[in-house]
Amino acid sequence: MSALVVDNIRKSFGEVETLKGIDISLESGEFLVLLGASGCGKSTLLNIIAGLAEPTGGDIRLNDRSLIGVHPKDRDIAMVFQSYALYPNLSVRRNIGFGLEMRKVPVAEREKAVAEAARLLQIEPLLDRRPSQLSGGQRQRVAIGRALVRNPKLFLFDEPLSNLDAKLRMEMRTELKRLHQMMKTTVVYVTHDQIEAMTLATRIAVMRNGQIEQLGTPEEIYNRPATLYVATFVGAPPMNILDVVATNNGLLVAGSDTVIPVPPSLLAGLPTGGSLKLGIRPESFRAEAGGLPLTLRCDVTELTGPELILSGSVGSQRLVATLPPRTRAPVGSDVTLSLDVEALHIFDGETGKRIN
Amino acid sequence: MSGTWITTRAWLLMLPLLIVMVAVIGWPLADTVQLSFTDAKLVGTSGSYVGFDNYVRLVSGNAFGRTLFTTTFFAVVVVTTEMVFGVLAALLLNQQFYGRTLLRALLILPWALPTVVNATLWRLIYNPEYGALNAALTQLGILDSYRSWLGEPGTALTALIVADCWKNFPLVAMIALAALQAVPRDVIAASYVDGASAFSRFRFVTLPYLAGPLMVALVLRTIEAFKVFDIVWVMTRGGPANSTRTMSILVYQEAFSFQRAGSGASLALIVTLIITVLAIAYGTAVKKVAGSAT
Secondary structure (H helix, E strand, O other), rough: OOEEEEEEEEEEEEEEEEEEEEEEEOOOOEEEEEEEOOOOOOOHHHHEEEOOOOOOOOEEEEEOOEEEOOOOOHEEEEOOOOOOOOHHHHHHHHHHHHHHHOOOOOOOHHHHHHHHHHOOOOOOHHHHOOHOOOHHHHHHHHHHHHHHOOOOOOEEOOOOOOOOOOHHHHHHHHHHHHHHHHHHOEEEEEOOOOHHHHHHHOOOEEEEOOEEEEEEOOHHHHOOOEEEHHHHHOOOOOEEEEEEEOOOOOOEEEEOOOOOOOOOHHHHOOOOEEEEEEOOOOOHHHOOOOOOEEEEEEEEEOOOOOEEEEEEEEEEEEEEEEEOOOOOOOOOOEEEEEEEEEOOOEEEEEEEEEOO | OOOOHHHHHOOOOHHHHHHHHHHHHHHHHHHHHHHHOOOOOOOOOOOOOOOOHHHHHHHOHHHHHHHHHHHHHHHHHHHHHHHHHHHHHHHHHHHOOOOHHHHHHOHHHHHHHHHHHHHHHHHHOOOOOHHHHHHHHHOOOOOOOOOOOOHHHHHHHHHHHHHHHHHHEEEHHHHHHHHHHHHOOOHHHHHHOOOOOOHHHHHHHHHHHHHHHHHHHHHHHHHHHHOOOOHHHOOOOOOOOOOOOOOOHHHHHHHHOOOOHHHHHHHHHHHHHHHHHHHHHHHHHHHHHHHHHH
C-alpha cells in the first residue's frame, strides 16, 4: 500500500495553471524531493499536501484516506518552513510543544516528547530561550523539533536549508539524513538545490512548468535523465549539450568535421539526418584512450585541486570536461579524450525527450 | 578630534532648537508655574503671592474630584472601546474579500474629518427634534418619544463617548492593520498545521506582533482622551449639570469663564502632571512590550 498518493492534482490561479496534473505515489518511509527552479509549482504542491492551499482538481491520499477538504491540523502531517516560522514570543520549549499543547496532550507527556526531540536535535540547553536569541542553525533545529515532536505520518519540508550558510547547510543536510534513517517517516521535501536532492532523496521528482519532468531515484535522474531539461538541471558543472546529426559513420558534431564513432547498434535507433542533442557529463570524459574518441581544442584549463576543469570546443560548440589533475592539456592544442557509450545521452532535438 | 569638541559641537548644533523650545515651551511653562501661586485675574492686576492656596482650594473642592472621575471614566471607556473595535476592524479588513480596498479607504474617513465637523455631525444625529437617532429608534419601536440625548445628564456622557469612539477607532484600526500585514505568512501557516484554534492563533501568533504598535496607539489615545476638549466643547460645553465636564473644560472655565488666571494655571499644571505621569508609565511599558516581541 502506498503511504502517499498524489492523484492528478491540478491548481489554477485564474487563467494561470500552476499545476497541470501531478501524479506521485510514495511508499512508507520514502524521502521524496521535489526539485525544480523557482516558479515550477513545487511549493504549491507542498502547500496542497499540507492543506494550506486547495487544489482545483485531483486527490491526495495519505494511508488510503483522502485529504481533500481536511483541515491541516487533522491531516497528521508536520511541516518545516524555509523561514523557520517560529512563534517569536514563545520559548523554544513551548514552540516545540505548541502542536501538542493545541491538541491538549497532557503536560507530562508533552514535556517528555519535547525533551526527547530536544535531545535528538541537541538543543537541550536552548529550551528556555526565545527564538530571537538563537542563531539561524539553532532556529532551524527548533523548527525541525516542532515537526518531529508530533510524530506525524508525513513530514513536509519547504526549502528548509536555503536560509543557512553553506557550511551549516551541509551539516544540517547530514543531520536530516541521519534523522530520516532513524525515524523512517515518509518525507516530501522541496528544494531547488540539486545537491540536497541527490544526497537526501530516495526518489526525486524534477518539476518544470507545473509538470513532473521525471520521477526516479537519484541514480536514474543522474544517469538516465528522461529529458534535456532534467539532464541540464541536475549536475555541476552542467551536462554538455552538443547539436549532432546521425550519419552512417556515427554522430557528426554540427558545425565541424568531427564524428563520434558510436556503435551501429546505437545508431540504428536514431533518425538519420534529423537534428539531435547529445548530452555528455563533464565527468564522463577520460584522459586515457580506450573508449569512443573525441578530439577537442583546449581553450582554458582551471585546476581546482582535486580535478582539472578543461573548457574546450569542437568546431563552434563549447564543451567542459573535468579530468584528473595531472592530465596534460596545453592551452591552444588539440586534446583527444575518450568516452564510454553509456555516457552518451541522446535527446530528440525537437521534443527534448531521451532517445537512447 | 577630542571628546570635548564633539560634545561642544553637538550643543552648538542643538542650540537654535533649544532657544526656540525655551521660548515657546519653557518660558510659558515657567510663567504658568509662577502664575499658579498667585491670585491673578485674567484682566487687571498681576495678583499677589498666595502660596499653595490655589492648589489646596482646587483639590479640596468637589468640582475637581468629580471632573477627574468624569475624565478618567471617559478616557478608560473611550480608549478600551477604540482598541477593541479597532483591532476587530483590522482583523476583518485583513481578510480577503471583494471590496476590501474600498472599505479600507472608507474606514479612515471618520478619523480624517476635523473634530469640530465630527462633533457637529453627531450633534445633528442626537438632535432632540429632528435627530436621526431619535427618528431611527422611534421608527424601530424601541423608543416612544424623542429624547434630548445631549440635554440629559444621564445620557450626555455616553453620547459623547460614542461620538469620540466613532472618530478615533479608525486610527487604532489602521495601526493594527499595518501591524497585521507584518505577521509572516509562514508563521500563520505553521499555526494551522500545529492545530491552533482561531483564538489561540490570535493569542499566541498574531497578538505578539500587534502588541508593540498597539501599545503606541494606546499611549497616544490615552493622552489625547485625557486632555479632550474640542469635541466636548462643541457638543455639550461640559453640561448638562457638568455631567460631561472634563479636566480641560474645567481649566477653561476656571481661567476664562471665571477669569481666575491664577487658579486656572494651577489646574492646568495638575493636568499636565497627570499626563506626564501617564506618559512615563506608558513609555516604560512600550519599551518592555517592544523588547519582548522581537
